Amino acid sequence: MKKYDEGVQACNSILDLKNQKQASDNIPPLEERCVRALVGGVLQQFHTAQEQVDEGAIDSAKRSLARVHALLNRLQSTNNPEPWLYETMAYFHEQIGGDGNQQVLDNLMKEYRALQTVAGWEKDDGEIKKICTVVSQICEIQQREGSPQALSKSKFLLNGVISKVKKSWIDASRVPNCIHGLEQLLAGLEQVLQEKKEQS
Numbered sequence: 001m002k003k004y005d006e007g008v009q010a011c012n013s014i015l016d017l018k019n020q021k022q023a024s025d026n027i028p029p030l031e032e033r034c035v036r037a038l039v040g041g042v043l044q045q046f047h048t049a050q051e052q053v054d055e056g057a058i059d060s061a062k063r064s065l066a067r068v069h070a071l072l073n074r075l076q077s078t079n080n081p082e083p084w085l086y087e088t089m090a091y092f093h094e095q096i097g098g099d100g101n102q103q104v105l106d107n108l109m110k111e112y113r114a115l116q117t118v119a120g121w122e123k124d125d126g127e128i129k130k131i132c133t134v135v136s137q138i139c140e141i142q143q144r145e146g147s148p149q150a151l152s153k154s155k156f157l158l159n160g161v162i163s164k165v166k167k168s169w170i171d172a173s174r175v176p177n178c179i180h181g182l183e184q185l186l187a188g189l190e191q192v193l194q195e196k197k198e199q200s
Helices: 004-019 032-051 055-076 083-096 100-116 125-145 148-168 177-199
Strands: none
Touching: 004 032, 004 055, 032 055, 032 083, 055 083, 083 100, 083 125, 100 125, 125 148, 125 177, 148 177
């Protein structure tokens, strides 16, 4: 049964227990897959209600969205939130629209900064892949915005990641493929900036 509101309530109960000093040691953290499943389920419920133009279901789904959003905010307010939380919040805002772009961008930037706190990420294929994915998403949003300022931010971001990774790999031929993807993205971006400069 798709009892998402009960799932959110259960998550909040676990967090309440963890906030009690005596109990916190024996309470496991909320699992990423559980939180992602709740978010995905509530979003699906909302989209289905919209497609069916069911006002009652839409109102109910909106209340569920608000509860999930509050849960994500609560999880983010904990000490050292995991990068996946920011990714999940970005996805949430992307799916519900509204002032989504800025909210998506803000959360992707938080995810990027959180990923960079992982020690030795520049030499870890898995971590590099995560960084490349989030940086590509950030640049896509900034390119959609299209202003010279947004494009320059993308260029700075791409240059920084590419440079850090390349400096950490002695054998340049073994640099992960996603870095080459960022280099192609950077080349295209520089061309767009050059064209804008010529047009001004």
